[in-house]
Amino acid sequence: MKIAILGTRGIPNNHGGFEQFAEYFSVYLASKNHDVYVYNSHDHPYQDKKFKEVNIIHAYDPEYKIGTVGQFIYDLKCILDSRKRKFDVILQLGYTSSSVWYWLLPKNAIIVTNMDGMEWKRSKYSSPVRKFLKYAEKLAVKSSDYLISDSVGIQDYIIKKYNRTSEFIAYGASVFNNPNDKVLSKYKVKKSNYCILIARLEPENNIATIVEGYHASNTPYSLIVFGTLNDFGKTLQNKYADDNRIQFVGANYNQEELNNLRFFSRYYFHGHSVGGTNPSLLEAMASNTLIIANNNIFNKSILEHNAEYFDNSHDISSIMNNDSLFAKKEAYAKANIKKIENLYSWDIINNAYESFISQQIYK
CATH class of the missing domain: 3.40.50.2000 (Glycogen Phosphorylase B;)
Known part of the structure; x- marks a missing residue:
């Protein structure tokens, strides 16, 4: 299959959990002969167009200039680019800054979204931001063909809140057995x-x-x-x-x-x-x-x-x-x-x- 991974700052990981998953999963898919593309911020330290047989697409990310709002522009750039690529599947990791652009997602691709956590519950956000995050969550649920929950708690929440099923697939880890x-x-x-x-x-x-x-x-x-x-x-x-x-x-x-x-x-x-x-x-x-x-x-x-x-x-x-x-x-x-x-x-x-x-x- 021809698959794109959106919603991260890119691979190889130098940021966080979704980036680490994107790195491991994309490399795994490429090893299984799938045609894999990962979107990277334009200023990601890794600037090559290939990473271990994974195709890298750099998209402009103005977060360094304008802060968090820049993530909305970055996601928009990624989605607009994806319309030209004829992907079979787009895997979105999270939804916070991408779901507002759902109507621009390519119609012929299957949209799979990892729903992340309940971002709107985070106390660091103001009341208006929490309201927006609830709205973004709702848009992601409605606009995705399939949903993935990385916790049974999130899975239960989605079915109770939206009457939508989601596939439970957790995050991964590697056993550490070389202590020093x-x-x-x-x-x-x-x-x-x-x-x-x-x-x-x-x-x-x-x-x-x-x-x-x-x-x-x-x-x-x-x-x-x-x-x-x-x-x-x-x-x-x-x-x-x-x-x-x-x-x-x-x-x-x-x-x-x-x-x-x-x-x-x-x-x-x-x-x-x-x-x-x-x-x-x-x-x-x-x-x-x-x-x-x-x-x-x-x-x-x-x-x-x-x-x-x-x-x-x-x-x-x-x-x-x-x-x-x-x-x-x-x-x-x-x-x-x-x-x-x-x-x-x-x-x-x-x-x-x-x-x-x-x-x-x-x-």
């Missing part, structure tokens, strides 16, 4: 004597809840918080500046370092409460760590009984003060790694996408 403790000295920590939190520093990721609970505990262990220090992050950093256990270290996109830090940590905190299957959760599951997750359907549907859950900062303090959870690390970590191998490996996820899309073409 060299990176620990960089953060001045020792094996099993520190905890870790990796997330965008946004309120809905329960950063404040985790840090507040940690601060109130009497644990001697360090907490390393990874995430770009935006205004919200800086506020928390200043608030807890006197607690030398808590380190706000900014963003780190070095997967090798992060995998090793997860591997040797005592506990890994996952506070995400909005959206589907979060990539960082699967990466943690694949990295031999013990996960303490926010108590919500998105996290529980993936982790099930192989994690500890928290609802508030008091829960965090209790877990850290008691510290009996560490005895379960080996059992929980083994179970989660087995789950990655059996349910969430990239081969399984890529094959599920390919099979689902192919079925729609050859019905």
Whole structure:
């Protein structure tokens, strides 16, 4: 089939979850002799027209000049270009800035949309933006031929809200099995004597809840918080500046370092409460760590009984003060790694996408 992937800043990944999926899936499709095209921002660091047999189409992206609004123009440029290409399938990853242009999508292509998470629930957005995001979500549901949900929570929401079925296909991960403790000295920590939190520093990721609970505990262990220090992050950093256990270290996109830090940590905190299957959760599951997750359907549907859950900062303090959870690390970590191998490996996820899309073409 001739397939295009829209909705990312491009491949190879240097940004986030959808970009990583686009890279893995497009390379997989090309290896299966499909004719694959991925749209890249014009200023993406990778400027070649081919990446591992995947065709790259660069489209103008003015986000660097005008901010987030530029993403609407970038998506428009991608969609207009797609009208000339005679694609069999267009796979849209997300809908926030593309669904407003649905009426320009090529009529002869099958439109498949990954519905991402419930973006309108994110507290960082103003009321008007949330209303727009709900509208964009509705447009995406109505204008797509087929929908994909990467979480059973999103799947349930779509059928209840819009009476539309969607195919559940999660995100993927690769088991990390080559640990090296060299990176620990960089953060001045020792094996099993520190905890870790990796997330965008946004309120809905329960950063404040985790840090507040940690601060109130009497644990001697360090907490390393990874995430770009935006205004919200800086506020928390200043608030807890006197607690030398808590380190706000900014963003780190070095997967090798992060995998090793997860591997040797005592506990890994996952506070995400909005959206589907979060990539960082699967990466943690694949990295031999013990996960303490926010108590919500998105996290529980993936982790099930192989994690500890928290609802508030008091829960965090209790877990850290008691510290009996560490005895379960080996059992929980083994179970989660087995789950990655059996349910969430990239081969399984890529094959599920390919099979689902192919079925729609050859019905």
